[in-house]
Amino acid sequence: MVIISTSCSAGEHKESQEGYSITAVPFTDVTLTDDFWTKRIETNRTVTIPFGFKKCEEEGRIRNFARAGGLLDGKYEGKMPFDDTDVYKIIEGASYSLAIHPDKELDKYVDGIIEKIAAAQEEDGYLCTWKTINPDKTPANWVEPGPRWHNLGASHELYNAGHLYEAAYAHYKATGKTNFLNVALKNADLICETFGPGKKLDVPGHQIIETGLVKLYLATGKEKYLDMAKFFLDQRGNAKGHKLYGSYSQDHKPVVEQDEAVGHAVRAVYMYAAMTDIAGIMNDSSYRRAVEKIWENVVSKKLYITGGIGARHDRESFGDNYELPNLTAYNETCAAIGNIYWNHRMFLLTGDAKYIDVLERTLYNGTISGVSLDGDSFFYPNCLESDGKYKFNMGSLTRQPWFDCSCCPTNVIRFIPSMPNYIYATRNDSLYVNLFISSKTKVEMNKTKVEISQQTNCPWDGKVTIKVNPQTSQTFAVNIRIPGWALGRPVPGDLYRYLNENPEQITLKLNNEPIDIHTNKGFAVIERKWSKGDVIELNLPMPIRRVTAHEKVKADINKVALVRGPVVYCAEGIDNDKEVLDMVIPDDTEFQAEYQANLLGGVTVITGNVLDKSGKIRKLTAIPYYAWSHRGPGEMAVWMPRKTASAETK
Numbered sequence: 001m002v003i004i005s006t007s008c009s010a011g012e013h014k015e016s017q018e019g020y021s022i023t024a025v026p027f028t029d030v031t032l033t034d035d036f037w038t039k040r041i042e043t044n045r046t047v048t049i050p051f052g053f054k055k056c057e058e059e060g061r062i063r064n065f066a067r068a069g070g071l072l073d074g075k076y077e078g079k080m081p082f083d084d085t086d087v088y089k090i091i092e093g094a095s096y097s098l099a100i101h102p103d104k105e106l107d108k109y110v111d112g113i114i115e116k117i118a119a120a121q122e123e124d125g126y127l128c129t130w131k132t133i134n135p136d137k138t139p140a141n142w143v144e145p146g147p148r149w150h151n152l153g154a155s156h157e158l159y160n161a162g163h164l165y166e167a168a169y170a171h172y173k174a175t176g177k178t179n180f181l182n183v184a185l186k187n188a189d190l191i192c193e194t195f196g197p198g199k200k201l202d203v204p205g206h207q208i209i210e211t212g213l214v215k216l217y218l219a220t221g222k223e224k225y226l227d228m229a230k231f232f233l234d235q236r237g238n239a240k241g242h243k244l245y246g247s248y249s250q251d252h253k254p255v256v257e258q259d260e261a262v263g264h265a266v267r268a269v270y271m272y273a274a275m276t277d278i279a280g281i282m283n284d285s286s287y288r289r290a291v292e293k294i295w296e297n298v299v300s301k302k303l304y305i306t307g308g309i310g311a312r313h314d315r316e317s318f319g320d321n322y323e324l325p326n327l328t329a330y331n332e333t334c335a336a337i338g339n340i341y342w343n344h345r346m347f348l349l350t351g352d353a354k355y356i357d358v359l360e361r362t363l364y365n366g367t368i369s370g371v372s373l374d375g376d377s378f379f380y381p382n383c384l385e386s387d388g389k390y391k392f393n394m395g396s397l398t399r400q401p402w403f404d405c406s407c408c409p410t411n412v413i414r415f416i417p418s419m420p421n422y423i424y425a426t427r428n429d430s431l432y433v434n435l436f437i438s439s440k441t442k443v444e445m446n447k448t449k450v451e452i453s454q455q456t457n458c459p460w461d462g463k464v465t466i467k468v469n470p471q472t473s474q475t476f477a478v479n480i481r482i483p484g485w486a487l488g489r490p491v492p493g494d495l496y497r498y499l500n501e502n503p504e505q506i507t508l509k510l511n512n513e514p515i516d517i518h519t520n521k522g523f524a525v526i527e528r529k530w531s532k533g534d535v536i537e538l539n540l541p542m543p544i545r546r547v548t549a550h551e552k553v554k555a556d557i558n559k560v561a562l563v564r565g566p567v568v569y570c571a572e573g574i575d576n577d578k579e580v581l582d583m584v585i586p587d588d589t590e591f592q593a594e595y596q597a598n599l600l601g602g603v604t605v606i607t608g609n610v611l612d613k614s615g616k617i618r619k620l621t622a623i624p625y626y627a628w629s630h631r632g633p634g635e636m637a638v639w640m641p642r643k644t645a646s647a648e649t650k
């Protein structure tokens, strides 16, 4: 099979003033017919969302709104100044869920909470429960008491506002109701009156208000919200107007001059997502150059093979270049989710499949590892190695039901049901198939309605069948992503590479006839007159591949990780006589892959004969990384030595 790559791109010009030139097909227009994701979304709906609301009820997060609104007496409950955001994030997830799965009871319950939130909003639009209840009593000793907007680096008032906007936008899009959106707009209007040139020049310590404001712009068309988002970004690193918070909050230099991912990883990645919005929606080339540089830094020096980012427990931050420890890897679940939000926007900005490569790697590994298969326990950090002793997960060796800072569980809740957003996209008369997930959608190409249905057993098998059914015959392009993992690179950049060659070839067929693969920016482009019943068949070989890391990654020197398609594998004690940390995987090991329907919700398992540290043969069983830690705590390793200690000294 010939793969021909071209660099020209049709339809580069921007058509819409309202958004990116590429538009994601919204999850509401995508029906999943797969097993893998349908199960996860259903578990999120039936278990995780009710569980999250229950925790918020129990721990006073919802009572805080009632108190701020004068409906209830008492003090602020909770240990964080941003507990309001957990409620917002669960409403966001519940809204996505309602859009796909109408549920009158849930809808009514959410409306009841929105009433309390509206009551908590002050006359002029201000909304932040701990400040309204008692500004002199802070929830945490690292937050200074004081009036509105005091100590914005730590008060999280603008962070609370950002999650309010994100949730209200989702609720409005999903239900068509404006009760929550109106609360958000009233708050955003106050922000626009308070901050900006000639007004307050301060910025939030924790970003997210920026993407939230962009969403309010998309909902209303009011440019002041977009301008406000850009103001908060432009103002970072500018000491005129506020005392700089430093690199921890990415406030050490102007954002357009930043070229390395530093500081708190979640703050950073939310900011990069917002910067990409400005690059894509305002067509700002300096923002585009900056996010492209930062992205290069992340993928070539600071990305785990699981798509996780933010190596250090210390301050939840990015490490130095190539600092990617395994046992102590932080990899906050929120940061992985943020990495998906950012990479999706980078794709919408550029039309380049390499961003979907990172998105997909993060999706199947470092993101869904954050929530148990049953949907009621969570990882906050996602380490790549466990010795069964170091309590990496906030004092625990395994997933926990909840945390004092429960950002990760509630981020999972809002992310999972929105996942079908990432499968398809359109630009003018081109369709993009980004992810391989059995699903159906309807799009319009050249004013003709086109039904698309995709059938695959990915991530366990690389055969993909796509049926293209236009109402009447019509000319347009179908762009099918050829994943980097099938082409010889586990992720973009040179941080990781495959050790073994793949002798099998990618094949593409159209109506049963093999065709050459013409790629543009990582997509196989098939432009033709499509007719009812046309069928594309793509076969992506999925051999077991060995991955090695760049020599500068000290933690992975002389080590190998096993991957198959988009899935990263690990060895867990329970499958391997409790001990995996002394396991050695020689380069000539032969592996087998087998699907086991009854294990861990159905997974493909890798087995092979490897060595123990003394050189004796032992059996390895490896499972998908995301599925580890469901059968009790113990050892786990993603990266394993290639040689025994004695062989290394020879």
Ligand SMILES: [Zn+2]
Pocket (backbone or CB within 6 Å): 332, 333, 334, 335, 380, 406, 407, 408, 409, 411
């Ligand atoms: Zn988190």
